[in-house]
Amino acid sequence: MTLAELTVAEFLQLDLVPLASAVLACVTCGLLGTLLLLTRNSMLGDAVSHAVLPGIVAGFWVTGTRAALPMVGGAIAAALAAVALIGLVRRLARLEAGAAMGVVFSGMFALGLVLLVRSGADRVDLDLGCVLYGALETLIWPEATGLASLADRAALVALPGQFLLLAAMFAVTVLALALFWKELRLAAFDPAFGAVIGFDPRPVRALLMLLIAAACVAAFWAVGSILVIAALIGPPAIARLLTERYAAQFLLAAAAGAAIAVAGYAAAALVPAAMGAAVGFNAAGMIAVMAGFGFALAAVASPFRPALRRRRAAASRA
Amino acid sequence: MSGDLLAALTLAAGHNAAVVVLGCTAFGAAVGLVGTFVLLRGRALIADVAAHATLPGVAAAFIGATLAGLDPRSLWLLMAGGATTAALGALAVRGAVATGRVRDDAAMALVLSAGFGAGVVLMSVVQSLPTGGQAGLSHFILGQAAGMAVAEAEALALLALVAAAALALLFNPLRALCFDAGFAAAAGLPVRALDLALMGLMLLVTVAGLRAVGLILVVALMVIPAVTARLLTDRLSAMAPLAALFGAASGWVGASVSAAAPGLPTGAVVTLAACALFLVALLFSPSRGVLAALLRHATLAWRIARDHMLRGAWEELERQRLGPAAPFAAAAVAEAWGWSPLRAGATAFVLRRAGLIERGGEPGFLRLTQAGIAAARGVVRRHRVWELYLTRAGGVRAFAAHRGADLIEHTLPPEVEAEVEAWLEAADPALARLAVPPPVEGARA
Numbered sequence: 216m217t218l219a220e221l222t223v224a225e226f227l228q229l230d231l232v233p234l235a236s237a238v239l240a241c242v243t244c245g246l247l248g249t250l251l252l253l254t255r256n257s258m259l260g261d262a263v264s265h266a267v268l269p270g271i272v273a274g275f276w277v278t279g280t281r282a283a284l285p286m287v288g289g290a291i292a293a294a295l296a297a298v299a300l301i302g303l304v305r306r307l308a309r310l311e312a313g314a315a316m317g318v319v320f321s322g323m324f325a326l327g328l329v330l331l332v333r334s335g336a337d338r339v340d341l342d343l344g345c346v347l348y349g350a351l352e353t354l355i356w357p358e359a360t361g362l363a364s365l366a367d368r369a370a371l372v373a374l375p376g377q378f379l380l381l382a383a384m385f386a387v388t389v390l391a392l393a394l395f396w397k398e399l400r401l402a403a404f405d406p407a408f409g410a411v412i413g414f415d416p417r418p419v420r421a422l423l424m425l426l427i428a429a430a431c432v433a434a435f436w437a438v439g440s441i442l443v444i445a446a447l448i449g450p451p452a453i454a455r456l457l458t459e460r461y462a463a464q465f466l467l468a469a470a471a472g473a474a475i476a477v478a479g480y481a482a483a484a485l486v487p488a489a490m491g492a493a494v495g496f497n498a499a500g501m502i503a504v505m506a507g508f509g510f511a512l513a514a515v516a517s518p519f520r521p522a523l524r525r526r527r528a529a530a531s532r533a
Numbered sequence: 534m535s536g537d538l539l540a541a542l543t544l545a546a547g548h549n550a551a552v553v554v555l556g557c558t559a560f561g562a563a564v565g566l567v568g569t570f571v572l573l574r575g576r577a578l579i580a581d582v583a584a585h586a587t588l589p590g591v592a593a594a595f596i597g598a599t600l601a602g603l604d605p606r607s608l609w610l611l612m613a614g615g616a617t618t619a620a621l622g623a624l625a626v627r628g629a630v631a632t633g634r635v636r637d638d639a640a641m642a643l644v645l646s647a648g649f650g651a652g653v654v655l656m657s658v659v660q661s662l663p664t665g666g667q668a669g670l671s672h673f674i675l676g677q678a679a680g681m682a683v684a685e686a687e688a689l690a691l692l693a694l695v696a697a698a699a700l701a702l703l704f705n706p707l708r709a710l711c712f713d714a715g716f717a718a719a720a721g722l723p724v725r726a727l728d729l730a731l732m733g734l735m736l737l738v739t740v741a742g743l744r745a746v747g748l749i750l751v752v753a754l755m756v757i758p759a760v761t762a763r764l765l766t767d768r769l770s771a772m773a774p775l776a777a778l779f780g781a782a783s784g785w786v787g788a789s790v791s792a793a794a795p796g797l798p799t800g801a802v803v804t805l806a807a808c809a810l811f812l813v814a815l816l817f818s819p820s821r822g823v824l825a826a827l828l829r830h831a832t833l834a835w836r837i838a839r840d841h842m843l844r845g846a847w848e849e850l851e852r853q854r855l856g857p858a859a860p861f862a863a864a865a866v867a868e869a870w871g872w873s874p875l876r877a878g879a880t881a882f883v884l885r886r887a888g889l890i891e892r893g894g895e896p897g898f899l900r901l902t903q904a905g906i907a908a909a910r911g912v913v914r915r916h917r918v919w920e921l922y923l924t925r926a927g928g929v930r931a932f933a934a935h936r937g938a939d940l941i942e943h944t945l946p947p948e949v950e951a952e953v954e955a956w957l958e959a960a961d962p963a964l965a966r967l968a969v970p971p972p973v974e975g976a977r978a
Binding site for chain 2: 252255256257258260261304307308309310311313314317318321322324325326328329332333343347348441442444445447448449451452455456483487494495496497499500501502503504506507508510514517519520521524
């Protein structure tokens with residue numbers, strides 16, 4: 216085996232799956248987050264990403280494994296409960312939406328944390344660190360021996376389950392977007408017109424909520440419970456700075472998601488190596504930082520930035 | 534564990550533990566107090582952003598102190614670092630909103646996660662430092678009251694006093710700011726300075742709470758007691774002390790549980806304690822609680838069913854040209870209202886128990902009692918007076934007037950009824966008399 220082959224095998228074993236998982240998580244969340252951003256519901260993403268934790272823990276607790284379906288089911292149930300509770304608290308306590316969300320999602324997150332510690336303190340698969348920092352580094356693919364493994368059935372079957380869940384979630388998201396493109400657009404841009412032509416936006420919104428809950432579970436191992444907000448809001452916010460078109464907004468959000476994932480992962484691996492440090496940075500944290508950095512960059516380069524807008528307004532006056 | 538918990542709750546688990554529990558209790562009171570104003574000013578989410586943005590500051594201060602050869606565990610240094618990045622985070626939100634392309638909720642979510650992410654990255658650097666004291670720092674995220682030093686707990690208590698004193702001094706101007714910022718500005722209050730002062734207090738309790746409740750859930754301790762107090766009162770002068778009380782109770786329970794079960798994240802326990810109080814208030818609040826709302830609902834539903842049954846009976850009797858004391862067919866009333874036999878039977882049963890109707894001899898027939906006749910006359914009168922008023926004064930058509938009267942007659946206050954009757958009397962005395970149902974004897978509509 217040559218040195219190059221060795222490096223390729225190492226890359227496939229240690230880096231390919233985490234990198235691909237990060238990209239899939241950021242692209243999927245970015246696409247769904249675009250709909251949140253356009254419907255002015257960014258806080259809902261924050262709320263759902265926190266509120267699914269007790270569902271994930273309960274699903275894990277019941278089966279004792281990282282099987283995906285119970286956890287996705289638990290997370291969806293928790294998200295539904297959270298939305299119902301938020302509505303109830305808003306109506307009964309006559310609170311503004313933000314405060315009602317704050318009460319419900321921090322309560323459910325706290326419940327999830329306590330359940331996590333009480334039920335699975337001895338388990339290595341699911342711990343507090345995973346919730347807070349993500350566990351991207353654990354998604355290794357030891358069966359990979361070289362480029363040939365990418366076409367090897369036996370090796371592909373041994374890919375980490377979390378990666379497969381993310382890939383499935385990505386496919387479902389793209390499919391849902393393709394199927395409900397028109398309806399989602401109507402619900403996002405002109406609910407009043409929708410009401411006039413007898414279109415009920417509630418099923419579409421419910422679908423979006425379910426997708427986000429499922430995406431939060433899928434992204435859980437990649438970026439954890441808190442940094443998933445960066446994946447949900449960062450890419451669409453960057454895209455929003457760069458375009459005014461509906462389709463371009465989605466494409467740019469997907470591209471921005473992939474870009475922050477790759478940039479974050481690379482920076483986490485390469486910056487400490489360049490500085491001569493022995494350990495890498497936390498990749499999930501770096502992805503969130505890149506989301507903020509990307510937003511700042513896009514704000515400076517935005518064709519819609521305030522300085523340009525003022526200049527254009529002055530030109531049209533003159 | 535329950536024995537340990539009881540000891541901690543009653544401050545009987547030793548001097549150190551008692552001081553920590555008392556410090557956390559005082560701190561909870563301070564956060565609840567500050568949270569009242571933060572919530573009413575609509576700054577709860579900014580507080581959450583600031584709290585998450587303390588992490589990079591704390592970690593950077595730790596790294597900097599290690600590199601500079603200072604003691605990296607100095608709490609004051611870490612808190613100063615946290616406060617700096619928290620303030621920067623709040624500024625970053627303003628900057629993101631100033632692009633004019635994203636709303637403040639998206640800007641806050643972005644800054645929150647990017648700030649926390651930067652903190653996570655720096656934490657992984659801390660882990661690789663030779664001092665390797667990451668275990669201590671990770672407590673800043675979810676809180677760990679159990680290991681607190683006595684001096685830290687005393688500092689928390691002192692802080693609670695400072696916050697309470699500041700809020701007591703600024704109570705009136707802050708009240709004006711929270712309820713009507715425009716009025717506050719017009720009245721010559723320094724609105725910007727007041728907002729800054731509130732922001733400063735918020736940052737102060739946030740960084741002070743890092744050790745005790747952690748940065749992720751400190752906002753829960755800020756919001757939930759205030760919301761709980763809001764459920765119980767409409768007065769700020771009562772809401773602020775109540776929120777302080779609930780915050781103190783949450784801090785007390787959280788620190789005690791932490792002493793008994795050191796593995797649990799204190800922030801989560803404090804939040805759950807606050808949530809438990811919130812749920813109790815949500816269920817049992819006399820004005821806004823779930824039970825009170827259900828009771829109001831049930832009372833109204835009963836009144837509507839009673840009114841409908843009585844008026845249905847009266848109209849059936851009129852149609853049959855019978856006296857009010859004559860028996861009428863229950864099925865006819867049920868048909869008039871579109872009631873199922875079950876619902877009609879249940880309504881009739883309840884009205885019989887209330888002494889308003891009685892069995893009318895033949896099966897399937899009912900009869901109004903003396904009390905029922907009086908009540909029915911009142912109901913019919915109210916309906917017709919309102920119907921006439923709607924047609925005459927509002928120019929509403931007869932059928933619409935009937936529907937409108939149906940909707941409103943059950944909740945019409947007596948003084949409005951009297952006013953409407955007086956108006957009708959003045960407008961058209963002959964018509965006004967029509968509205969009044971005929972007397973008991975010789976009833977003929």
